[in-house]
Each structure stands twice: as C-alpha cells, then as structure tokens.
Amino acid sequence: MALTGEFGTFAPMKAIVIDTESPNRALHWRDVADPIAGDGQVLVDVHATAVNRADLLQRAGHYPPPAGESEILGLEMAGVVMATGAQVRDWHVGDRVCGLLGGGGYAERVAVDARQLLPVPEGWSFERAAAVPEVFLTAWLNLFLEGQLRSGETVLIHAGASGVGTAAVQMARDANCEVLVTASTEGKRERCRQLGANFACDYRDTDFAAEIREFLGGDGVDVVLDVAGASHLARNLELLAPQGRLVLLALLGGAQGAIDLGLVLRKRLRLIGSTLRSRSAAEKGGIIGGFRAQFWDALLAGHIEPVIDRVLPIQEAAAAHDVIAGNGTIGKVVLSVRQA
Numbered sequence: 001m002a003l004t005g006e007f008g009t010f011a012p013m014k015a016i017v018i019d020t021e022s023p024n025r026a027l028h029w030r031d032v033a034d035p036i037a038g039d040g041q042v043l044v045d046v047h048a049t050a051v052n053r054a055d056l057l058q059r060a061g062h063y064p065p066p067a068g069e070s071e072i073l074g075l076e077m078a079g080v081v082m083a084t085g086a087q088v089r090d091w092h093v094g095d096r097v098c099g100l101l102g103g104g105g106y107a108e109r110v111a112v113d114a115r116q117l118l119p120v121p122e123g124w125s126f127e128r129a130a131a132v133p134e135v136f137l138t139a140w141l142n143l144f145l146e147g148q149l150r151s152g153e154t155v156l157i158h159a160g161a162s163g164v165g166t167a168a169v170q171m172a173r174d175a176n177c178e179v180l181v182t183a184s185t186e187g188k189r190e191r192c193r194q195l196g197a198n199f200a201c202d203y204r205d206t207d208f209a210a211e212i213r214e215f216l217g218g219d220g221v222d223v224v225l226d227v228a229g230a231s232h233l234a235r236n237l238e239l240l241a242p243q244g245r246l247v248l249l250a251l252l253g254g255a256q257g258a259i260d261l262g263l264v265l266r267k268r269l270r271l272i273g274s275t276l277r278s279r280s281a282a283e284k285g286g287i288i289g290g291f292r293a294q295f296w297d298a299l300l301a302g303h304i305e306p307v308i309d310r311v312l313p314i315q316e317a318a319a320a321h322d323v324i325a326g327n328g329t330i331g332k333v334v335l336s337v338r339q340a
C-alpha cells in the first residue's frame with residue numbers, strides 16, 4: 001500500500017521500531033507511517049544517520065523525545081531534500097543536507113525544521129556528513145557559547161576520544177587553545193594527541209587532576225567539558241583556574257555529588273548544565289549559525305573533520321548500540337540507511 005503525503009505519493013517508508021515487549025527491547029526495521037513536512041519544515045530522504053548515547057537511553061525507556069518530536073530514534077542525519085513546506089526559502093528539492101533532529105533519524109524519511117539543517121560539503125559522502133551535526137554542534141555550543149572558551153585559554157575535555165570529544169579537541173586546537181584530555185586507553189589517548197591534544201591522561205587508574213596540575217606546572221584550566229558528573233566533580237572544581245567554567249553534558253559517572261561551595265565562591269567559578277536536544281529550532285538554528293561562522297571554512301579545508309569509528313547498515317542498529325555501550329569506540333558510529 002502506498003501512503004499519500006502532503007507532497008505526493010511514496011512507497012511506505014521503513015524505520016527502526018523498538019519492540020517494547022521484548023526483554024532487551026529489540027530493534028526491527030519495519031514499515032511505518034510516512035512523516036509529513038509542515039510549515040517551515042523539509043522532508044528529507046535519509047541516506048545515513050548516526051548513533052548517540054541518548055538513543056540507547058531512549059530505547060531503554062529513560063529518555064522520551066521532546067513533545068511533538070518523532071518517537072523514532074535518531075538525532076541526526078544526512079540525505080536529500082524531497083519536498084519543502086510553506087515558508088522554507090533556504091532549501092530546495094535535491095539539496096544534499098545534514099542536520100539535527102529531535103528524533104526520527106533511524107528511518108528512510110524524516111521531516112525537520114529547515115533551521116536545523118546544514119549543507120553537505122562538496123564531495124562528501126552522506127556517511128561522513130551524518131557524523132557532523134550532533135558532535136560538532138554540541139562541542140561548539142558548550143566550548144564557545146556556554147563555556148566562553150577564548151584563544152590562548154586552557155581546556156580539559158573528558159572522554160577526549162568520544163564523538164563529542166574528538167570534535168571538541170579539534171575545534172579547541174583550531175582556536176589556539178591548550179587542549180588536555182582524559183581517556184581510558186592508550187589507543188584513545190594517542191588518537192587524541194594526533195587530533196591536537198597537548199596532553200592526554202588516564203582517569204581510571206590515575207588521578208587526572210594531579211597529572212594535569214603537574215603538566216601545567218601548578219596552573220589550573222579555564223574550561224572543563226565534562227561527561228562524567230559526580231565521579232569527576234570535586235577534581236574538576238579543584239582543577240579550575242579563577243573564573244573557570246565547568247560545562248556538564250552528561251552524567252556517565254553519576255548524578256549526585258558534593259560541591260565545595262567555598263571553592264566556587266573564592267575562585268568565582270561557573271557550573272553550567274547544557275542539553276542540545278531540548279532546545280527550540282530557533283536556538284538550534286542560532287547554534288548552527290555560530291558554528292558555521294567560526295568553523296565552516298576549517299571543516300571544508302579539512303582542518304577539522306568528523307572521526308568515524310565504523311559504519312554499519314541501519315538494520316544492524318542493535319549491534320551499533322552494543323558497540324557504543326562497550327565504550328571501545330573512537331569517534332562516531334554511523335548507520336547507513338541507503339547502502340550504495
């Protein structure tokens with residue numbers, strides 16, 4: 001049966017559907033209803049998407065999509081514009097785009113607010129482009145907008161070999177900052193050094209704060225980009241220089257921690273929590289504009305680039321989730337929706 005959308009008749013689309021009755025919440029590639037692009041939206045023929053940890057949480061039932069967003073997994077994609085809704089002026093049918101989604105990326109088609117899109121650079125594959133939006137926009141937002149990182153400052157990036165970490169290391173290096181990272185294995189630390197980190201250390205078996213203090217000759221860091229939360233909190237605050245900023249993106253090491261408010265007061269620190277998905281399309285558009293103004297030329301020139309651990313077919317989304325959950329990846333895990 002063909003489904004009739006606002007812009008014509010397409011074959012029914014397939015998407016990854018969560019079997020909420022199965023013990024491990026199995027993922028199946030099945031027929032689902034087509035999305036319809038409303039005012040200000042475009043309909044995209046998805047060629048590739050990418051995995052985010054939020055997808056694993058959503059699959060487990062712990063991270064529902066924001067109101068009005070697709071229930072289908074997937075926070076980013078790259079593909080070709082199939083149709084445009086009213087009031088869309090910047091994008092046209094046939095444009096190669098990538099962008100941020102509130103949900104819906106693990107599918108053959110998605111409707112997305114036009115403000116959340118970026119062009120796919122000339123000569124890039126859709127797989128490469130799908131690895132850009134979440135990590136580069138998260139890293140840019142939190143280093144430069146929330147964290148107010150400036151040229152010449154020092155930044156500590158936890159999980160430096162993660163998707164967000166690999167994007168953050170490259171942009172901070174490109175912005176002439178001193179870049180320090182933590183990562184759990186020597187292979188990950190070496191990759192971070194290749195990407196431009198000045199110093200990389202373990203955080204599991206060593207005290208990262210002591211190692212970094214020694215490397216910096218006793219100085220502190222201006223910005224910490226953290227995904228661990230409670231497990232790193234005391235050492236992050238201790239490491240920050242006067243007027244330092246701690247930007248918290250995730251709570252992989254726990255949500256409850258004690259804060260020495262004396263340190264916060266004396267050093268005039270700022271503790272900033274930040275999420276990207278819950279922001280409005282207008283805010284996401286502003287973040288995309290800021291990233292493009294500062295880093296688009298660097299991306300086109302190859303000075304910064306997405307780091308891709310592997311590409312798997314969308315039908316293997318569950319295996320891709322297992323890979324992410326195993327913490328062994330460096331950079332992004334991409335899902336190919338239209339295999340060449």
Ligand SMILES: NC(=O)c1ccc[n+]([C@@H]2O[C@H](COP(=O)([O-])OP(=O)(O)OC[C@H]3O[C@@H](n4cnc5c(N)ncnc54)[C@H](OP(=O)(O)O)[C@@H]3O)[C@@H](O)[C@H]2O)c1
Nearest residue numbers: 053159162163164183184228249250252253274275276327
């Ligand atoms: N707030 C936002 O807007 C936003 C946006 C995007 C992503 N995020 C979050 O930011 C985090 C990083 O995202 P990503 O896509 O870059 O993830 P990723 O590529 O899957 O990498 C995450 C890495 O975190 C490290 N890690 C795992 N458990 C840890 C723990 N308990 N303590 C410290 N480090 C731990 C591991 O690296 P090691 O082997 O080095 O430990 C792991 O490979 C995720 O939690 C994600 O949900 C938040």
